[in-house]
Amino acid sequence: MFTIETGSGFWNPIIWAIVIVVTFLLIYILRSLGKKGYKKDTEQVKSFLSGNPEYAKEKMHVKASNLYWGFTTSLKGLYALLRKMHTGNTSDYVLWFVIVLAIFLLVEVI
Amino acid sequence: MLTRNIAGVIVFSIVAVFFIFTALLMHPFGVPDESDMDDYIIDNTQEETGANNGVTAVVFDYRGFDTLGEATVLFAAVTGVIVLFRRLKK
Amino acid sequence: MIYNIPYLAVAALILLGLYALIFKRNLIKMVIGITLIESGVNLFLITLGYRKESIAPIYTSSPGGIMSFPVPQALTLTSIVIGVAVIALMLSLVMHIYRHYGTLDARETRRLKE
Amino acid sequence: MSGMSKIVKTISSIIFPFITIYGLYVIAHGHLTPGGGFQGGAVVASGLAMLLVAYGSVWTMGKLKEKHLSINQTLESVGAIGFIGLAFFGLIFGTKIFFNNFLVNKQDYLFGATVKLGETAANINTAGILPLMNFAVGLKVIAGLFGIVLLMAYATRLKEGK
Amino acid sequence: MTYIELIHIIVPILIVGASIVAVLLRDLLAAVIAIAAMSLLLSLEFYILQAPDVAIAQAGVGACLTTAIFVIAIRATKRMEGEA
């Protein structure tokens, strides 16, 4: 009922689900072993930037376009090409269709 | 832009060659190879549908469901045009 | 071979339509291109159903003899009405694009890219 | 869109009834002569569009209110429902097949006469549900195509940015 | 070559000619008139190809209504192709 055979192996989600549940249990147990020194509304919960004032909330949050900066920078050439491809021009969309049509015609029909 | 136009002209001419070959390799004008379906319709229209116009018989009887689809296309287009020119405020 | 001229006209119409779609920048010209492709396909369908020295498939007025195919004619009727529906919708969108962008140039109506 | 000269207006007013009658003829004789619901509907809608162009959308919009537009849409819905309803009737009566021509060759009903095979004189009382479908589709096509033209003409005010 | 064969050759050529004119003209209104002419010729072609039903539909829809909505759209936008 649960196992799927892939031809060279099998996959059983129930085992995996049990493993996940056990892991979370372990995490919960470890967490509950910790110290219970947390108090609300004290200096303890405020962020401390070595004496400097805290930044505004918007500034603290890393923007989506800054994530994976290293990846996008290292693939700069590829991204420049891809941006050039995605012109947003309707004629180009049609042109891509005709290009693929020509390739398929050449490969398939001849 | 120049690359685009050159690529456009090249693929356009390839497709053009294939289309012209298609036109030349079709069965000769006015001499269809097969006619099973249409001969059946021409022979049986009057008997089965009681219509004297073969095209109407096909449109509304033999392929009536296509016509329903076509009426639906028109309905969808009119609805689409109404949607596009509707008032935005209530 | 001279008798394949209607088929060649079909090819020419479709290619002209594609040409207008690819190389013309004006949006209304692109809609005209779609119209041309549609006319080409309609002509193709009708040409397929023609038999030499045939008459229209209407019994009321027929002096007897071979008839041209009724099915492609029915398909073409459907195709014509579909075509006018598509063109009406396209032109409405063109009017809206003009209202929003103030231009009909395909190269300038592209806020959506990348 | 403003109207055209008085000559054009007069001539189109005179021609318009003839176009309409021709369109209705094409619809009604769809099963006998070239034509049918679509063709006749397109002819009538062309006549209406001609009137619209002759008189201009400004004049037309002065005469037509939102109510009339919604009547147009209702007519289109009614035509479509009539068409699909005839298809459903085939499922309810007779041989219980969707899109069945349940009236054909049944002498007691309207349009139920049997047609003589071969070349015959036109007998309008034939072809079962085909003429009814022609009427439904004709109504739908008139309303639909004229609705498209009317709405687009009405929308030319977009140019002024209103 | 008989008379009808000649027509079968001439009308498609005229259709293609009208559509070339439609594509090339920079005045959109003129291009649309060319499309209307093309539609009418197409309707004639349908007629001589023994399809009177389609000819009526093409004349009504293609030559009249399509032209009407094209003209309306052009009046709501711009008439010349290259204008900024």
Next chain:
Amino acid sequence: MNVPDYIIPLIVAIPLLGAFLTPLVSRINDKLRNIFVIIVLALNAVLVFLLASDILTTGIKTYVFGAKDLSYPIVRILFEVDAMSIFMAIISSILVLVAVVYSWSFMEKNTGLDKYYTLILLLTAGMLGMVLTGDMFNFFVFLEITSIASCALIAFWIHRGESVEAGFKYIVISAMGALFVLFAVALLYGQYNALNIALLSSVIQYTFLDKIALVLLIVALAMKAGIVPMHMWLPDSYGSAPSSISIILVSATLASLYGVFRVIFTLYGNVLSNIANFGIPVNVFIGWLIVALAMVSILIGVIMALIQTDFKRLIAYGAVAELGYMFLGIGAGITALGTAYGKTALDGGIFHIINDALDVGLLFLVAGAIYYATKETSLDKLGGLARNMKYTTVFFVIGLLAVAGMPPLNGFASKLLIYESTFQLNPILAIVAILSSILLLAVFVKVFYSAFMGPQLPKFKDVKEVPKSMLFSMGVIACIIVIFGLFPEVIINNIVEPAANALIGYSEYISQVVAGGI
């Protein structure tokens, strides 16, 4: 379970009748209209499930319109429903029903809602007609219904220039694609004087003109399905449409994908084993072409998704990558037709169709929920929403893990089948697919981080959880995803495997219609 035959046309006719009635019903009352539409679609879904239970037990069913029997030259339109068709029909009906329930609150403040629901019903009828029909021209007609209705819905928010632009691009692309499909149909008609898929399939010869028709059909329908490099309309339209429409568009593109498979496997199934050029069989030729397109789709979809800043465009590029996985599975299945791993690849590809529809659909619904709550879709401006929208966050996590193929959710099960089988075809394919899947996870983790994590932004302090109808529809899809993930074998054995067999078994499809088979 046995159902009467006339249920097959009703599946298309009921949404159509509903669409024609909706303008009249909405004259009475708005709430009544919403209930009416939901009832129509629910009824339709019930009919689809009844038919499915019948088809899966008894096999292919046909229905001829307008006549009882099937005399030899097949002049009438007929619907031919096999397991693959009903598989796609199930997807469409579920997604549309969910989208309509979602729209109740989501579209509440818009005008023109009667037209909106009318168009949704028309779109439903179009999709169901596309997948159920057994006639090429009828397929074209339903394709046009689908494209026209979806175009008007994409441009529904006419006050935004982007929506109108996306609608125009979509209608140009789909009108052109549909006209090429019609041209191909006309080519086939001109040679064999037939329009019925089964009849055409039994007589097809693979001449020059047939090859042209095949290429035109594949390319045009693949463009409608959004395969790279013809995918550019897809992010535009998915991103600009209302979210409730995006989820239906997913299913509309999948219907075009179904068209590709139907053409290759059934219409040309007879000639797939012919020897083409260079002594290579046709199926290997077509299979490798499709695998190549699939790989490009996966790579470009993922790489472009990484740099998107708009929530819905990002999901749309993710959807392009997912489409690539389906094409990869089925392309590998075509290439290795007849082998065991080819069958596994086909299973994986087909299973991935339903998984992708659910996962991407759930993500679009979440994007819509965020837009509803914050009026914002740019990821750069969002942040810290997990505090205010707890349920939405949970649903997003489920969708994220599923779409990235993390075990134990459903995306993993189908992707595993694809990896294992394509590895046997060519290891590079599987490796690239796995790496892209990891990248896809990275992409969605980025969304999760920037939209839901981080400090609570002051401008989103008063954001509330979305209304119940939206939560309900998201919850339904999330539940289905979890169930599919936990019981993959049940799904594969009961729905996917018959669909794969139906695709391969073209001779059975033919013999239902053409007397004597081939």
